[in-house]
Amino acid sequence: MKAQVLTGIGRMEMRLVDDPVIGGDTDVLCKIEKVGVCGSDVHYYETGRIGSQVVQYPYIVGHECSATVAAVGSAVKRVKVGDAIVVEPAAWCDECDQCRMGRENTCRNLKFLGTPGQGPGCLSEYIVMPEKSCFPTRGAITLEQGALCEPFAIGVYTVRQSHAQKGACVVILGSGPIGLSCMAAAKAEGIEKIYMTDIIDARNAVARKAGAIWTGNPESENIVESIGDLEPTGVDIVYECAGRQETLDEAIELLRPGGTLMIVGIPRAERVSFSIDRIRRKEITIVNVRRQNDCTQKAIDLIASGKAQVDFMITHRFTFDKSKDAFDMAAGYKDGVVKALIEI
Numbered sequence: 001m002k003a004q005v006l007t008g009i010g011r012m013e014m015r016l017v018d019d020p021v022i023g024g025d026t027d028v029l030c031k032i033e034k035v036g037v038c039g040s041d042v043h044y045y046e047t048g049r050i051g052s053q054v055v056q057y058p059y060i061v062g063h064e065c066s067a068t069v070a071a072v073g074s075a076v077k078r079v080k081v082g083d084a085i086v087v088e089p090a091a092w093c094d095e096c097d098q099c100r101m102g103r104e105n106t107c108r109n110l111k112f113l114g115t116p117g118q119g120p121g122c123l124s125e126y127i128v129m130p131e132k133s134c135f136p137t138r139g140a141i142t143l144e145q146g147a148l149c150e151p152f153a154i155g156v157y158t159v160r161q162s163h164a165q166k167g168a169c170v171v172i173l174g175s176g177p178i179g180l181s182c183m184a185a186a187k188a189e190g191i192e193k194i195y196m197t198d199i200i201d202a203r204n205a206v207a208r209k210a211g212a213i214w215t216g217n218p219e220s221e222n223i224v225e226s227i228g229d230l231e232p233t234g235v236d237i238v239y240e241c242a243g244r245q246e247t248l249d250e251a252i253e254l255l256r257p258g259g260t261l262m263i264v265g266i267p268r269a270e271r272v273s274f275s276i277d278r279i280r281r282k283e284i285t286i287v288n289v290r291r292q293n294d295c296t297q298k299a300i301d302l303i304a305s306g307k308a309q310v311d312f313m314i315t316h317r318f319t320f321d322k323s324k325d326a327f328d329m330a331a332g333y334k335d336g337v338v339k340a341l342i343e344i
Helices: 039-047 143-161 177-188 201-210 223-230 245-254 276-281 296-305 320-332
Strands: 002-008 011-016 027-036 064-072 084-087 126-130 134-136 169-173 193-197 214-216 235-240 255-263 285-288 314-319 339-343
Touching (some): 002 320, 011 320, 027 084, 064 126, 064 143, 084 143, 084 296, 169 245, 177 193, 177 201, 193 201, 201 214, 214 223, 223 245, 245 276, 314 320, 320 339
Parallel strands (some): 169 193, 193 214, 255 285
Antiparallel strands (some): 002 011, 027 339, 064 084, 084 134
């Protein structure tokens, strides 16, 4: 089969690789249809690593995808050949202490698509996934929406973990796909007071059009002062989706005493810091978000019901042979790109 393969820093090429095969009776052979380019994919493309996860070349990245079932193992009951599916990129063991606690996202034996040391990604014609990671759409959503379900599920999980309630006042720092997914998930929960920021004006424009009540660019204004003028007592929750020291600092200043900081973005730096005086005196709760846990079906249902709008995030589409162009665009934040989608 054909696959787009990382061959070095900033290097990608189409290659013929071995076809994946069904190895267990609950395996599903998935024909990949649409693949979204994620910020973590771009990390691997530009730097060859995320923290301790280091790429060994050649390597196939990608984890946001929709697919059609091409074949199934003998015990598969959830899906059948020809079904359109959303692929949950995680395969958990169901046996470790984390899985028994209902924390499949921190499974000690987790295998995640496109993660070095765990398995290749989905930027290829076919992959094999366990049945439990395959969610049939039954025509309720499109294949493009299916590829958006992975990032949107992170937004759904993030809002769930923040215990946000209707009437809350929230700030989302970073208006990329994850920040916009958090916004869509928050709006689906009835939260209307949503402030958003980004250093790219085009993304702020997308956020405003999608429902943010205010947007700002920290490179052209002091967003702490600007939001503070509108919310002088502070905000309830900040979703930090940029992965930058500057936005973490802004979050602490924006939060009211007793507020919650949700760390969603992945910093490229090995360490970040906080003012212990500020977070202690304000008694700030800090919650890290690790991908998502048991929210894929809810993401599908919210999109299918119309309660969540996500299509606006797709700004650019590429053919399979132009995958490198998609990665270069996403890496350079070119042409107002929010989500680049690749059709296999």
